[in-house]
Amino acid sequence: MMKAWEKNIRKVVPYVPGEQPNKERMIKLNTNENPYPPAPGVAEALKNLDPDRLRLYPDPACTRLVDAIAKQKGLKPEQIFVGVGSDDVLAMCFMTFFNSEKPILFPDITYSFYDVWAEEFRIPYETQPLDDDFNIRKEDYYKENGGVIFPNPNAPTGVEASQEMIEDILQHNQDVIVIIDEAYVDFGARTAQPLLEKYDNLIVVQTFSKSRSMAGMRIGYAMASPELIKYLNDVKYSFNSYTMDQTALDLGVASIEDQAYFEETLHKIIQTRERVKLRLTELGFTFRDSRSNFIFASHKSCPAEELFEKLKEKDIYVRYFNKPRIHNYLRITIGTDAEMDEFLSEVENYLKESGRL
Amino acid sequence: MMKAWEKNIRKVVPYVPGEQPNKERMIKLNTNENPYPPAPGVAEALKNLDPDRLRLYPDPACTRLVDAIAKQKGLKPEQIFVGVGSDDVLAMCFMTFFNSEKPILFPDITYSFYDVWAEEFRIPYETQPLDDDFNIRKEDYYKENGGVIFPNPNAPTGVEASQEMIEDILQHNQDVIVIIDEAYVDFGARTAQPLLEKYDNLIVVQTFSKSRSMAGMRIGYAMASPELIKYLNDVKYSFNSYTMDQTALDLGVASIEDQAYFEETLHKIIQTRERVKLRLTELGFTFRDSRSNFIFASHKSCPAEELFEKLKEKDIYVRYFNKPRIHNYLRITIGTDAEMDEFLSEVENYLKESGRL
Numbered sequence: 001m002m003k004a005w006e007k008n009i010r011k012v013v014p015y016v017p018g019e020q021p022n023k024e025r026m027i028k029l030n031t032n033e034n035p036y037p038p039a040p041g042v043a044e045a046l047k048n049l050d051p052d053r054l055r056l057y058p059d060p061a062c063t064r065l066v067d068a069i070a071k072q073k074g075l076k077p078e079q080i081f082v083g084v085g086s087d088d089v090l091a092m093c094f095m096t097f098f099n100s101e102k103p104i105l106f107p108d109i110t111y112s113f114y115d116v117w118a119e120e121f122r123i124p125y126e127t128q129p130l131d132d133d134f135n136i137r138k139e140d141y142y143k144e145n146g147g148v149i150f151p152n153p154n155a156p157t158g159v160e161a162s163q164e165m166i167e168d169i170l171q172h173n174q175d176v177i178v179i180i181d182e183a184y185v186d187f188g189a190r191t192a193q194p195l196l197e198k199y200d201n202l203i204v205v206q207t208f209s210k211s212r213s214m215a216g217m218r219i220g221y222a223m224a225s226p227e228l229i230k231y232l233n234d235v236k237y238s239f240n241s242y243t244m245d246q247t248a249l250d251l252g253v254a255s256i257e258d259q260a261y262f263e264e265t266l267h268k269i270i271q272t273r274e275r276v277k278l279r280l281t282e283l284g285f286t287f288r289d290s291r292s293n294f295i296f297a298s299h300k301s302c303p304a305e306e307l308f309e310k311l312k313e314k315d316i317y318v319r320y321f322n323k324p325r326i327h328n329y330l331r332i333t334i335g336t337d338a339e340m341d342e343f344l345s346e347v348e349n350y351l352k353e354s355g356r357l
Numbered sequence: 358m359m360k361a362w363e364k365n366i367r368k369v370v371p372y373v374p375g376e377q378p379n380k381e382r383m384i385k386l387n388t389n390e391n392p393y394p395p396a397p398g399v400a401e402a403l404k405n406l407d408p409d410r411l412r413l414y415p416d417p418a419c420t421r422l423v424d425a426i427a428k429q430k431g432l433k434p435e436q437i438f439v440g441v442g443s444d445d446v447l448a449m450c451f452m453t454f455f456n457s458e459k460p461i462l463f464p465d466i467t468y469s470f471y472d473v474w475a476e477e478f479r480i481p482y483e484t485q486p487l488d489d490d491f492n493i494r495k496e497d498y499y500k501e502n503g504g505v506i507f508p509n510p511n512a513p514t515g516v517e518a519s520q521e522m523i524e525d526i527l528q529h530n531q532d533v534i535v536i537i538d539e540a541y542v543d544f545g546a547r548t549a550q551p552l553l554e555k556y557d558n559l560i561v562v563q564t565f566s567k568s569r570s571m572a573g574m575r576i577g578y579a580m581a582s583p584e585l586i587k588y589l590n591d592v593k594y595s596f597n598s599y600t601m602d603q604t605a606l607d608l609g610v611a612s613i614e615d616q617a618y619f620e621e622t623l624h625k626i627i628q629t630r631e632r633v634k635l636r637l638t639e640l641g642f643t644f645r646d647s648r649s650n651f652i653f654a655s656h657k658s659c660p661a662e663e664l665f666e667k668l669k670e671k672d673i674y675v676r677y678f679n680k681p682r683i684h685n686y687l688r689i690t691i692g693t694d695a696e697m698d699e700f701l702s703e704v705e706n707y708l709k710e711s712g713r714l
Binding site for chain 2: 003004005008009010011012013014015016017020028031033034035036037038042043046047049051052053054055056057058059060084085087088091095096097098099100116117119120146147174175176177200201209213214215216217218231233234235237238239240241242243244245246247248251
């Protein structure tokens with residue numbers, strides 16, 4: 001029998017996070033983590049952290065971390081908002097800025113959290129189909145709407161939208177908030193940050209999870225006009241004043257201060273990615289050029305789900321989405337060279353074994 | 358000129374967190390932090406944390422921490438929900454369970470976040486006046502409503518509601534969710550946890566911030582029926598799957614496993630509190646018996662705001678609320694014995710100086 005209190009519960013279709021297998025010997029290419037450790041200064045900051053300080057509340061304004069990010073980006077601290085991973089930042093953005101009766105717009109193939117947040121916050125939305133090459137069609141975003149959001153590069157396709165297209169979409173959407181979700185931008189794509197000077201309705205969101213090897217610390221941030229950042233902070237302070245714990249603040253600052261290590265790791269991942277692209281092509285895969293730390297690939301004769309399962313048997317985890325239009329693709333995170341070699345050799349073995357190569 | 362996008366922004370009156378002064382030599386009795394460091398195992402866990410692991414996403418289900426709390430509380434892991442401080446847990450509860458057209462009910466003098474969350478999530482609410490001795494009047498909670506929440510002990514009064522009163526309120530509210538916010542319960546009050554067996558609409562919320570000296574790590578939790586915990590997790594997973602970072606998970610487990618240190622610290626704080634109560638009475642203060650780590654006191658002749666300002670000049674910070682009914686009270690957090698002695702002696706000095714003693 002249904003209890004009376006049941007009827008006032010917010011029931012949502014829960015988002016299912018990517019598998020987090022935890023095996024001794026596995027190759028984990030399924031959640032776009034960075035294969036390299038965080039900057040050496042992060043280990044140092046961890047060692048220097050005074051445990052006695054943990055009895056005190058952290059700085060609710062996250063001043064040191066905000067200042068460090070602002071400095072690195074050449075922005076004012078009033079233009080930075082920090083949250084518990086970019087998911088927290090994006091959720092706060094949805095809650096703060098998407099309150100129109102008109103639907104917000106985002107691509108049909110995109111980060112799988114957008115429709116989940118829209119449902120959770122009861123925001124009307126309308127997805128806009130990518131073209132057959134997984135490109136955004138800018139004209140789809142000319143119609144009246146309650147806001148626009150898309151990742152650049154897009155997830156899980158890895159396809160980058162040109163700056164011209166982004167600016168065109170901004171020009172056609174000056175009455176709503178436009179969010180560019182740049183979780184993967186550091187791996188060789190162009191950031192929309194310079195457009196902040198011209199468009200005070202633009203929000204650019206980035207994260208420490210991928211390019212800074214700190215998925216485990218949950219640090220994301222938004223860059224926007226001081227006005228939008230103030231609205232975001234007002235909502236955040238009304239939700240949970242102290243979202244960032246002391247360790248996240250200390251370790252985040254240490255990470256952002258080591259630009260050399262950051263660039264070195266990115267360089268290594270990009271090198272590996274380009275090499276893997278060549279080999280995947282030789283093996284019969286097709287994919288759009290990826291500017292992220294993953295490749296979204298389809299094989300000419302081996303179904304994605306089959307390969308996904310076969311790799312899993314070998315403790316190699318990639319991501320498979322059983323969804324319309326992308327059910328024949330695998331999203332392969334770029335790991336170390338050694339990991340990618342093992343991955344490629346298992347793929348080759350299976351394609352040979354199954355008579356496809 | 359107002360921008361078009363302005364009209365769809367969620368505008369909230371931002372919550373103002375308690376002052377976080379950061380002076381070399383100060384006595385900080387204003388945000389109910391614990392004066393003693395976290396358990397020794399927490400320092401140990403910090404030292405043992407492998408920085409390389411931070412590149413990976415943390416366990417979204419927080420399994421080890423949930424299991425450790427469940428074990429310590431004698432509950433099943435399915436009865437525990439963990440969040441970024443009890444503020445995050447409570448915000449998630451408001452979003453998940455308070456979706457009725459009828460107003461939720463809470464006391465007029467209470468934790469200052471309840472009305473902020475209600476405003477933020479657009480939940481109708483009605484405050485119920487405490488009696489003149491700051492007691493909850495149970496009859497106020499018999500009327501039709503969309504949910505009930507109050508802290509026990511209440512904040513900022515420190516007054517404990519009896520278990521009989523809590524059960525009476527539960528008996529009159531079986532069709533809605535009832536939340537007992539037990540941020541301060543460990544300092545000598547009785548928990549409503551045993552009532553979970555009888556009432557599947559009850560949620561008990563606790564935190565590591567006060568009694569476990571870990572305000573800086575942001576760890577709170579809810580205890581309830583597996584059914585309610587599942588609804589909470591569904592909403593959490595739809596907001597941000599990975600809310601707890603790796604350090605919070607590791608340090609939280611280390612803290613909960615050291616029950617002996619926990620009890621020892623509580624004992625010390627309670628001893629100090631009882632001694633401070635006696636001395637405050639001698640100095641002309643009145644207050645209700647506090648079962649928390651603070652005393653909410655009023656002086657017979659010295660206005661609270663005046664004393665607040667004078668203490669601040671001496672770098673002693675207590676909390677003053679410029680609000681109806683409580684504007685002549687100070688909330689004084691219990692610090693170490695040495696801190697309280699200095700506080701008491703400055704109070705005595707000022708009362709003498711101003712001719713009130």
